[in-house]
Amino acid sequence: MSKLYSRLPRYIQSSQVAKNEKQPPVSETTRKFVPNFVMGSIETTTKDPSKIFATKVKDKVLLLDNPLKSSNEKKKRMLLKKKYKVMSAKEKKQTKIYEIPxxxxxxxxxxxxxxxxxxxxxxxxxxxxxxxxxxxxxxxxxxxxxxxxxxxxxxxxxxxxxxxxxxxxxxxxxxxxxxxxxxxxxxxxxxxxxxxxxxxxxxxxxxxxxxxxxxxxxxxxxxxxxx
Known part of the structure; x- marks a missing residue:
């Protein structure tokens, strides 16, 4: 799996921690994996794959997967929805919210x-x-x-x-x-x-x-x- 990753940035490579660790060698095939994969997935009949890769993929941070949200985050969202829920006319009548004691x-x-x-x-x-x-x-x-x-x-x-x-x-x-x-x-x-x-x-x-x-x-x- 280490062959899929490119080299670390120079400021990390020059750090003491990086010097103490051996970096795996990166082949030319690995370096061209993403461009080849993206351009191979785009139809060449209507669009220019190399142009799309250069403008939309190269040097861009991409989210490759939609991370799963934890149950706590889901509970918070549900609580917020309940907090700002508007009472219906029936609920207002049952709670007697507008009645003066x-x-x-x-x-x-x-x-x-x-x-x-x-x-x-x-x-x-x-x-x-x-x-x-x-x-x-x-x-x-x-x-x-x-x-x-x-x-x-x-x-x-x-x-x-x-x-x-x-x-x-x-x-x-x-x-x-x-x-x-x-x-x-x-x-x-x-x-x-x-x-x-x-x-x-x-x-x-x-x-x-x-x-x-x-x-x-x-x-x-x-x-x-x-x-």
Missing amino acids: KECHKYELFIPLHELWLQYIEELYGKSNPIVFAQKLLRADFHGAILTVSKSKCASYVGVTGIVIQETENMFKLITKGDSLKCIPKGHSIFTFQLRDHMYILYGDQFRYRSASRVTKKFKNKPSIDL
Whole structure:
């Protein structure tokens, strides 16, 4: 097997360790083994074997075999896949990841959230007029806003006022001053909130999108049908 290997580089040959060892003789046949093997494996009808060897093989480090990975490396890869696995909708529902525990159904806990929202909405308003600001509301975040249900097809929802603590595609979840969590559907409901000297109206049917989706969505002017 030693005849298959070429001579060592000069800096290794000049080392003390190399001098103490005898190097096996390398024949001319052995030195030409790789070029002859590569060029003999390439079809000469369509390609030039010598040119391919000179550009792609000569003086290049080539991986001749795909090394087998140890079981530990495979386990690490499996753990990484599990670590970054996204939960399905069914798993989220089973784990109740988005449900707010009953001990947190307290209005006072969310007053700081409302104060943060007031700062955010004031910055969003800026120097714009009420008409321009109304267009910005389509993409605004309402977590922390105090909304009032002014109209609804369900009479029990009318008059409910609270801080928005969660928004889904089809629902606003409000915490009232009586520490009660109310889940108000956006469909067939109209919400209002006051900012500065203006009262703004939100037609729930036009907000039936996730808050993250509303940021990038292009809205079209549509007539609003009163309930």
